[in-house]
Each structure stands twice: as structure tokens, then as C-alpha cells.
Amino acid sequence: MWRFIGRRLVQFIGILFLVSIVCFSINFITPIDTAKRALGDPMTHSLPDETILERFREEKGLNRPLHEQYLEWLGKILHGDLGESLITGEPVGEDIVYHFEKTFSLAVFAMGLTLVFAIPLGILCALRQNKFIDYIGRLLAMTAVSMPGFWVSYLLIIALALKGGILPVAGYGDGSLKYMVIPGIALSLMSFGTVMKMMRNNMVDVMKEDYMITAEAKGLHPFQIIMKHGVKNALISVITLAGMTFASMLAGSAVIEKIFAWPGIGHMILSGIENKDFPVVQACVIVVSAIYLMINFLVDILYIIINPRIRYDKEN
Amino acid sequence: MRLTAVLAAAAMLGGMLAGCGSNDSSKSGKGETGKVQQNEDIAKFIYQVTDSFDTSINYIAASWVTYGVAETLFEVDEEGNAVPLLADSMEMKDDLHWTLKLKEGIKFHDGTPFNADAVLFTFDRLAATGEIGGNFDFIVSMDKKDDYTIEITTTEAYGALKERFCEYKTAIVSPTNKFEDTLIGTGPFKFKETQKDVKNVVEKNDDYWGGDVKLAGAEFYPGEDEMTRSFQLYNNEVDFSILNIPITEYENAKTKEQLDVFTLDCDYTHIMILNTTKAPFDNKDVRHAFSYAIDREQLVNSIYGNVEGGVPSFGVVPVKYSWSNPDACTAVYDREKALELFRNAGIEDTDGDGMLEYEGAPFTVTIMTYETGLYKNAVEILQSQLKDIGVNVELEITTWDVTDQKMSDKDYDINFDSVPFLEFGSPVSLANKFGSDAYFALGAGYASEEMDLALEEGSKALEEETRKEKYDKVQEIAMEDMPFIPVFEVVKVYAMNKRLHDMDLNTYSVFKLTKDTYIQD
């Protein structure tokens, strides 16, 4: 197992390195003059003098060769300095933490919803395979997956906030749970269908396995058979799916965050892009990639741990 | 294992219900009617978020002037005149010198006195950073004569000085400002709390120099999604959104009893910028032909439907301004004239297929514009209108950085954009469009000595009459040369909760939170 971990770690660093190069190149692939972008007024298109623009370029080191700029940037990142915003001049690192916290809490909430509802629903549908509940369940899952995120969000707002009257439409508010409810449900729905379906399908497969009959032959109660023998095996690949889903939630669903004015990292990236604030975009992408890769990595390890076949095979 | 699962589920549900139950203090309840409550009323707004509090550098941050935090030396009144606000008076001593007198006894939110030092601090910053267009370069120097008197020296006679001091970026800010997470100004409201991307809260400035402030405070929330902010208005979560709601919500919003729904002309005019360096746009007749070819009224009706207020533009200065020259509103719809002018330029339908040909090939032009807002809608309509007259139009929908680059490289045919011809109601800003060093003129490849002269004379003229005369001329030249074809004015839909009163709506369609704004249910 340790060799596996070692290998994956090397992969992780390698990919991150590549990402950093791509990320850094954004600056230069797009035909925009950073100085003009930072100092100009997009509304009236008025620009300061060339001397002032040039001064800006010098200050930010924009005139030096690319690889020098890249190395300096990389060096700073490794020291934890994620750069400063072109617009406000403030350090990006703190900003990222501020925004990421909020994406994180929303993701945890949404993931919780998915797990608590999608998994039992999947089990239920498998047990009542091809009966009414199964059809309804699968229909719901498919609809949830096919509806575009913004549409689902608006529907939820109308149903729960406008008609329901208890929940707020949008915003972070005071950070209390009620502000998380609608965006959390919307975010959860985006992955709900796939998790539920996978659980259901896995359960259906598992129920056909011989060891389920063995369990019955022992005299176990059906509930015990399903939960202990069935679910445990069905859950293995669902857990890894859930892990990946969580990772993508952490990347910050930009759509959900925009609609609900949720001040998360997706929102931050969007603003950065709109404002063409490159340092922000670069830093966010690096951080999000790192987190995403990290979770990927952890999920792989988790899979090995919970699937005894692989765990002990590797050792042997 | 099942026990833990059940417990977890129960915990989740319990948490949710508890969260829902906690008090929502942000709802505007139906308070006692008729009472103007002085001390507890907080108005809630959706606004355009910015991370910056630096009014001199960031144009969005400059909006804090409209939210009552910072103030300018002069302000524009309902008639469009620049009247003193923080200034007491400003007189011209001679052609190159002005004496600016400041009001006394005003303090910034943190107690720092408002005086000449603060004014110099503000203008030094503007000069140093040179941000947002270094177009205060007509100021040579500002010298403090005493605490409340400043002498201003200009490079040449500059008649529009007072108007320039109405611009939000010139708002006078306290020298104690760090601009990191707050702004210290002189306005009726001061910052109480700022939470990035979550909300900004201001409270009443008890020591406001201008008198008693009615509202207890205001809260500002982000609201980038236009549907979401509409919902928040319907649900009484905010009183007003400074960002417009979609045109498509007009009808729906009107059904909500608690809301006032109205349209505003936003001072931006949609125009077609023509690349005069590229044939056949270098031919004035062709440019005029395009102008005659489009039916502005039909376009406006298509876009705005039954929303009142769509305004077609027949000239460069919107007619609601007194600066508008009615003789220069000549951009009308005249199909025959258009065809005639095209013919003169060698563009005609030679094979009778209904489409015009130019240099042996079907006459095709590309219009580039943005995805957002009404741009796309509008160009699609223009496309069909032009097709009707025989011009083949291809559309390029892109982002503003691309259009910027193309303008710079003169690599386009027509750029459908929007500009504020009169910023802050001042005709001086026509120079930002038509002057030979202006971004738009440069992008269109337009430079006219005659135009430059008229603009210069206009800005320098000291008499009202002369200025009018000069700017009338500017408009005539603009319509004659036609580097830009005006199409229609940007009209946006807004909804305001009826309990909010006296949000100052000045002629520039900017809402201002003032000391007189109040809430009455």
C-alpha cells in the first residue's frame, strides 16, 4: 500500500505542476494588456497615460521574461504568498480562505443531504425493483440530473422561499443554517441522481450475489441481510463516487453560488474572470486544483482501505 | 450501524428545523401604518459589489457617493446645473485661476475636520495614481491659501470645472483613510460593518452637517443574478435593487402590491461604431445609409414590448437633456434614402435577388457585440432589418476584452456597443467620444480637426450661451461625420418597495440615498 501512496503522491505533485504552468499561461494567451486592464475604466474606456501604465508594468514585473515571472510566482506560492489582486491590491491568500470556508460549509451540508437521502432511496428502489417506487425514484433521479442548475435553483426558490415563506431567497446572511437550505438542496440535487442510481444499481447487483443467500441460510432477518451484507458491499463504489462529488462541490459550483449570491470560491473565480483579475484567477485555480487532486487521492486511498480484496492483494 | 444512520438523519432534520425556526429579522413587516419611524428603520438594498473602497481608483467604489457615504464638492441639481455641496463657492479669478471656498464646520465620520488638507489629499491621490483616465490634466496645481480656501490653476480657461467636481471619483475623502475595508467620508451615512461579498452596513451619521438623517441605516447585499434579486424584491427581503430587474419580469413585478415598478433611462445610448478605416465605411454616404436603413422605433418596440419607456435615439445627446440639439436629431428611418446612398457608393442590387452587391460579391458586414444584456437581442433585430434592405449581416457575439482588442487593431466592421454620451449630464464628456484621442474615436478611426476645435471651444467657453452654441455644433458635426450611429437608449426596469420613500433620483438615473430618505409602511 505504501508504494501505491508514494506513486500517487508523485503523480499529484506532477499534475499540480502542470496545472500551475497552464494557469500561469492564462496571462499570456489572452490578448489583453494587464496594465490597461487593471488601470482602465471599462465603462468609459478611458486610460491613464502610457507612463503610468509603464510604471505599473515595472512594478508588477510584467516586462521580464516569462519563465522568470513564472518562477517568481511559483516561488511565492510555495511560500504561501498567493499574490495580490490587481483591482484592490489585497493579498489573495486571505481572500481564498474567507471564500473557501463558505464553499466548504455549503458543500458539507449538500453532501450530507445527498448521503442521507440518496443512499436510502437507492436501497429502497433496489428492494422494490421495478415496482412503483423504483420507477418514481429513477424518474426523479433522472430529472434532477437533466435539469439545468439555474432552473432547479429558481424552482426551489419559488417553492420554498416565495411560497413557503420561511426561508430566505438568497445570500449568506448571518451564516445560519436557514440560508444554507435552498442552495444546499440545489447543490445536492445536482449529484443526487447519480449517487442514488449507483446505490440502487449496486444494490440490485449485490442482491443477486450468492453470499446473500448464505446470509439467509444462516437464519438472519432480511433487514440484517440487506444492511450488513448488502449495503456494505454496494456502498464501496458509491463512497468513491460520493468522494468525487464532494470534491467537485468544493471546487465551488459557480452557478449555484452566483444565483444564491453565496460568497464562495466559485463566486470568487467568476468575479476574478469577469474583472480579468489574473492573480486571483490563478491563485484560485491552483488552490482548487490542489484540493480537488487531494480529495481524489484520499478517495483512492479510502477505496483501498474499505475494499479488502484490493488492500490485501497489494500487500500480498 | 442502523442506529447511527437513523440518529444522523434525525440530527440533520433537527438541525434544519432549528435553523428555520430562528428569527428572521430581515423581513419588513407590516408595521403600524402612517408612522414615520425614526430610529429603527433600516433600508435594504441590492447593489453592485466591489471589493474596493477607493473612490478615486475604482469606478464601482465611487458609487459609495450615491449611497451617502462620501460627497463631492459640487453636485448636479434637477435642472442639470452644478451647485455647491461641500464647496461653499468657486469663482473664477481670471482665465487660469479659480478660488474655491469650502464650507466650514463639516467633519468626517471619524471626527477629522473637512478642510483644504482633505481636498488636497483627495486630488493628490487622483493625480498620483492617474487612474480612471488621467483627464484631470487640465489642472496645473491646487494651492492651499487657508484652511477653507484653495486656489486652482488650470492650463487654460476651463469653463466646466464645477461640473468636473461633480464626478464621483472626486468625492472628498478623509486623509485618515486606508481604503482597506472601509471609507471615511462626510456623508449622511457612515460605515458600520463590512463583510466582503456578504453585506455592507451603514448607519446614520448623527453629526451630519447637512441636517437630520431620517433612516437609521442601510444594508447592501450582492445580487448578481437578475432573477434572484427579483425574487428577493418579491419576498420583501430587500427594499430596492440598484441593479435592474429583467425586462421579462416587468409584468410579473407589476402584480406585486408592495412594489413600485418603473423604467428608467439609464443615460447610455446603444450605438453602432463604424470602422471608418475600412471600405466601404470610409465612405460617409455608406455610413449615413446604414443610419437610414434601421427602423429604431420598431426595434425598440420589439425589445421592450409592453414595457413603457423604450427610447429610440435619433441624435447623440438624449433629448431629455437641455444640451440636446434638436436640429441634430437626424438619424431617422428612410429606406429609400438608404438605398439611394448605397447606390451612390456603388452598392446595389445588380441581379435583382433582393440582396445588395458590393464589388461583385453580396454585400456582407459583421456586427460584433456582447452576449449580455440586450446587446444580443438588439443586433439580431438589426440583422433582420438590414437583411430586409438587402444587407447580409453576420453576428459575432463575444466579450468586451475581445472587442477592445479589435477596436484597437481596427479589425472589425461594426461594433455594437453602448456609451454614456453625457456623463454626469456634462457635455464635456462628448470629448471622450468624439475627440481625436478618445478611445471610441480612435477605435473608429475618426479624427476631425473641426470636431476637436468645437469640443475645445465648448469646454473653455465661459458663457452659457457660447457653450450651448459650441456643443450644438459638436452634435451637428457628429451627425454629419457619423462615426457612430445612435440606435436607442438603454432603458432598464426597476422595482422598489413602496415603503421606501425619497430615494433621490437625479437626472442621471442614479439613485441616491440621502438624509431625507425614509421608510413608511
Added chain:
Amino acid sequence: MNIMEITDLYVGFPTKDGLVKAVNTIDLIIEEGENIGILGESGSGKSVFADSILRLIKDQTVTKGTVVYRGQNLMEMDKKELRGLRGKELGMIMQNPSSSLNPSLTIGNQIGEAAAVHERINKKERNKKTLEILEKVRIKNAKQRMKEYAHQFSGGMKERAVIAMGIAQSPRFLIADEPTKGLDTLVKYKVVQLLKEVSENKTMLLITHDLDVAEQICDRIGILYLGEFVEISAVDALYRTQLHPYTEGFFKAMPKNGMLPIEGLPGSLIDLPEGCRFHPRCPKCMERCKKEHPPLYTKQDGRKVRCFLYADSE
């Protein structure tokens, strides 16, 4: 005493190709303490038979007939009562240990589970019991092995584990479903020894296709063909002479006897041949056999045979 009486047992599966009549029909009386072997080829219905006794097969089957265990009809019993008997009175040694063991649980867990199904015992007790059982099935290093997973066990060890699960509660009646399938000779021998040991003082129903194994362990053998018995005999008698032509063929097909295959292929359980089900392959087929379905005749010596050749010997 008759511990089990099976009467008219029928199990059919509807499939898209038609109704598979896997057990059709079986009558059998089992004495307490005896080891009875059910022999047949694949497709004879023997595993379905084994599963059907404890009603372990899927619900889409049509089951008719009675299985009376110690006076109670298992087919009509309510589920709860039946669960009470499973493992405790009737223990199953499952077929295919590789798939019958849960790959995600330790072997110790699964055996312990079997031991503790109907009793409340704490973890320590359970582990103790598990060790005892592992010892009984001769798994060495029991303490270590308990914590391992199925894929870490060899074929023979997996079989022992499955046997362990079956005997965990010391049931009176054991059903062993193909316990030696796929094992090589030496291992098979050991498993046979083990089965003999564990079936002492118990009744065992052994399902197999391996004649040698049946000979070693069983007192009586029933030969199953296309869902019914064609011959039931005491072991010694069967080895001396085979009555039914199918049994004869079966014996001749054994490697040590010349490995002569029986003509033709086993018929379909969906479209059963008319008359005697073996008639298409029978070297001694008569006209009568093609149309009439022979009953199970009982000879004077107690041997039963389903063949018109013996019609007069009752």
C-alpha cells in the same frame, strides 16, 4: 424416526424461454441420522432442490408440495418461524464457497455471525465460539485466520469456512451442497473426512455429482435426472448393480470405469421429453417408454427405480 418427509415437491421458474421445471417432482423420506446423497449432472435440478428445502430461492419461483421436518411443513411455515429453524435446526453448507462468502467481511465475522444468529452473546463469547468452530473444521492458525478475508483463503480452506458456517449452531440436519466441487484430490479427501466427522450424530443431505464422494459419506443415494429421482438405493447395493439405465451409464462414465459417455445430452427442463424423460438417450428404450411416464417402483429389496423394465418387480 423420519426426520424429513418430502412429498410431491415441485419448483418451477418462469423464464423468458419458458417455465423451467427444475424439481418435478420429488418424494423422499429421510431417516434421522442417515446420510443421504443426491447425485446428478448439472441441470438435473439438485441445487434447486437443496435451496428449496429452506425456501432460499427467489420469490419468482412456483413451489408446490410439502417438506415436513419433524412434523412441521416448512413450505407453509411463516417466515419468522422458518428463520428460527434456519441455521439452528437445519444448517446449509453453501455451494461455491468463493461466491458464498462475503468478500468484505472477515471470515471470523461471518462464522461468528452464524454462531450468534439466534442467541444473544457478546463479542468475546462470539470470538471464542468462532475459534472453537474453526478448530472443528481443522483450520490452523485460527486466531490469525479469523481476521482474514475470503480471497486470502485457498479453495479447500474456503470450503472449510463454509462448512464452519453451516455447523456453527450444531444443527440437527445438515444440507451440504456440492462441497467438493472444484477441489483437487488431496483436498477433496480431507474435506470428505471432515464431512464424515461433522455429520456424526446428525442427518445429512449431500448434493454432489461426484460418485466417489457420495460413496464415502452416504448411506443411501438418490439419482436425480431432469428434476426427479430415477433410482434410490443403499450405497453398497448401488455400487454392486445399477438398475436404471441412466445410473448404469453414469457409472460407466466414471474415469476408472472407462469414461464412457452417455449418449446424447441431458434434455431441457423447459421442454421435458414425453413419456420417460430419459427415453431419448436410453439404450434400452421401449415403445411404452416414449409415451408413458414411469412411476417410481419400489422393489422387494427396498430399492426404488423409475423404469418400465422393473414394472413387475414390486
